[in-house]
Amino acid sequence: MAQLDGKVAFVTGAGSGLGREITLTFARAGARVAVADLRPVAAAAVDAELRALGAALACGPLAGDVADAAAVRGWFERLGDATGGRLDILVNNAGHADTDAETQARLARQVEELMAGGRPTTPLEATARLTDERWHRMLAVHLTGTFFCTRAALPLMVAAGGGRIINMASIAGTTGIAGATHYSAAKGGIIAFTKALAREVGGQGILVNAIAPGYIDTPLLDVLGEQRATQTALIALQTVLGRLGEAREVAETALFLAGPGATYFTGQVLSPNGGLVV
Numbered sequence: 001m002a003q004l005d006g007k008v009a010f011v012t013g014a015g016s017g018l019g020r021e022i023t024l025t026f027a028r029a030g031a032r033v034a035v036a037d038l039r040p041v042a043a044a045a046v047d048a049e050l051r052a053l054g055a056a057l058a059c060g061p062l063a064g065d066v067a068d069a070a071a072v073r074g075w076f077e078r079l080g081d082a083t084g085g086r087l088d089i090l091v092n093n094a095g096h097a098d099t100d101a102e103t104q105a106r107l108a109r110q111v112e113e114l115m116a117g118g119r120p121t122t123p124l125e126a127t128a129r130l131t132d133e134r135w136h137r138m139l140a141v142h143l144t145g146t147f148f149c150t151r152a153a154l155p156l157m158v159a160a161g162g163g164r165i166i167n168m169a170s171i172a173g174t175t176g177i178a179g180a181t182h183y184s185a186a187k188g189g190i191i192a193f194t195k196a197l198a199r200e201v202g203g204q205g206i207l208v209n210a211i212a213p214g215y216i217d218t219p220l221l222d223v224l225g226e227q228r229a230t231q232t233a234l235i236a237l238q239t240v241l242g243r244l245g246e247a248r249e250v251a252e253t254a255l256f257l258a259g260p261g262a263t264y265f266t267g268q269v270l271s272p273n274g275g276l277v278v
């Protein structure tokens with residue numbers, strides 16, 4: 001019997017990177033999976049992969065924004081109709097990273113200073129330039145989106161007597177990342193949300209954990225622009241295992257938290273980061 005045989009899972013941001021890998025890993029482990037993504041074409045593509053594996057649900061791909069309360073309500077109605085109100089596993093994974101051209105230029109200057117053998121002294125001043133719009137959008141997608149999906153999932157899990165909620169945080173939320181205070185704050189908020197919710201719903205059989213990956217090779221890192229190759233090489237140098245992570249390695253962490261081996265884990269933050277943080 002596969003680890004997730006008979007389970008119903010819902011993965012947000014499933015159209016790319018970690019979400020897609022988690023979706024397919026869960027499907028191969030026996031789960032039927034509902035997928036949501038901001039990009040309809042990406043959501044449809046991963047749903048087609050699920051259909052080929054015999055792991056799709058009748059609700060089909062769910063397109064929309066996790067930060068849109070009405071869209072999220074609609075997703076869960078369609079999911080509930082397709083599964084008779086059943087949901088065993090929720091993965092709040094949808095997210096994005098952003099930066100501005102000036103921060104990228106200053107990061108490039110810091111790298112030049114480092115290469116010249118000195119200490120980087122160019123200030124990033126990214127927070128002083130951070131706009132209201134970028135700040136609010138970051139918190140809306142990551143933190144509010146996690147809340148909206150969790151709020152909709154809880155009644156289904158309570159009715160079933162239990163479930164698993166897995167929230168995608170980041171080492172940004174545990175150590176902070178310079179130049180990304182908004183992203184770090186959103187991810188730190190997700191960790192605090194995870195811990196509080198774990199305490200609140202543990203008595204109802206619902207286990208809530210977070211994953212805080214280090215740098216994983218996905219399209220999210222394209223935010224580094226022309227600096228991607230240099231920055232990721234520097235990150236790999238600082239990582240005990242000497243490389244970036246693969247999406248598969250985060251998906252295996254999610255599978256563990258969703259599966260029968262994790263019955264004594266709740267309120268925890270597992271951090272697949274190759275030793276970048278020890």
Ligand SMILES: NC(=O)c1ccc[n+]([C@@H]2O[C@H](COP(=O)([O-])OP(=O)(O)OC[C@H]3O[C@@H](n4cnc5c(N)ncnc54)[C@H](O)[C@@H]3O)[C@@H](O)[C@H]2O)c1
Pocket residue numbers: 012013014015016017018019036037038039042064065066067093094095096097141145168169170171212213214215216217218219220221
């Ligand atoms: N790649 C990394 O190094 C890394 C490290 C730590 C944490 N994370 C987190 O992992 C999660 C997945 O990232 P990834 O690396 O797979 O990135 P990715 O860009 O490959 O995939 C993210 C997916 O989420 C979708 N999405 C974005 N905003 C959305 C929204 N508002 N509503 C619905 N869907 C939305 C995108 O369309 C995309 O398909 C994110 O929460 C990210 O912050 C990534």
